Amino acid sequence: MPSSIQAMTTEEFMRKEVFKSHDSSGSDTRTRRNNLQTQYWKVIPNEGACEKCQAMGQGVHWEKPERPHPNCKCEMVEGSILVGRFGKIDGWRDTASEQFTAGQSINVFIRSLGPMAGGAHIWVDGSQHTQTGHMLPNSSRTYHFTKFGELPLTWQVDIMTDGVDNCTFTYNITN
Ligand SMILES: [Zn+2]
Numbered sequence: 001m002p003s004s005i006q007a008m009t010t011e012e013f014m015r016k017e018v019f020k021s022h023d024s025s026g027s028d029t030r031t032r033r034n035n036l037q038t039q040y041w042k043v044i045p046n047e048g049a050c051e052k053c054q055a056m057g058q059g060v061h062w063e064k065p066e067r068p069h070p071n072c073k074c075e076m077v078e079g080s081i082l083v084g085r086f087g088k089i090d091g092w093r094d095t096a097s098e099q100f101t102a103g104q105s106i107n108v109f110i111r112s113l114g115p116m117a118g119g120a121h122i123w124v125d126g127s128q129h130t131q132t133g134h135m136l137p138n139s140s141r142t143y144h145f146t147k148f149g150e151l152p153l154t155w156q157v158d159i160m161t162d163g164v165d166n167c168t169f170t171y172n173i174t175n
Contacts, residue, residue, distance in 0.1 A: 109174070110141050
C-alpha cells in the first residue's frame with residue numbers, strides 16, 4: 001500500500017459517526033461548504049466540560065459552532081488550511097522544516113538562486129521523497145503532492161540542499 005494512502009481506523013470511523021454532531025442551533029457545522037473554504041473552527045473543551053462540549057471538541061467545524069449551553073467556558077480557536085510558507089535554504093545540507101494544516105494536495109515550488117548549479121531534496125511526511133536534480137541558477141520547479149484523509153490534514157515538509165555548499169534556494173509551499 002502506498003504510504004500516501006491512509007486507511008481510516010475503526011476508532012476514527014466511530015468518532016466520525018458519533019460526532020457528526022450539530023451545534024445547539026441545530027445547524028450542521030461539520031460540513032465543508034465547498035472546496036474553496038479554508039477556514040475552520042476547533043473547540044477545546046474546558047476541564048470538566050459536559051458531554052455536549054466534549055463532543056464538539058472532536059474534529060473540526062466548518063462553520064462557527066454555537067455554544068451548547070450558557071456559561072460555556074470552552075475555548076474556540078480558528079484554523080485554516082490555506083498554505084503560504086516561504087523560506088530559503090543556503091549552503092551545505094541546510095534544511096528547512098515546515099509543518100502546517102492543508103487539504104489533500106499541496107504544491108512545493110523551488111527556485112535556485114545559484115550561484116552554482118545544485119539541487120534539493122524534498123520529503124513530505126518523512127516518507128514521500130523527491131529530488132530536484134541539478135537546477136541551473138534562476139530555474140525553478142514545482143512539485144505536487146497528494147494524500148487522502150479527513151480535512152484538515154497535517155503536513156510535514158522538509159527541504160534540504162543536495163550536498164552542495166555554494167547554492168541558495170527559495171521555496172514556496174501553497175495549496
Ligand atoms: Zn463548553
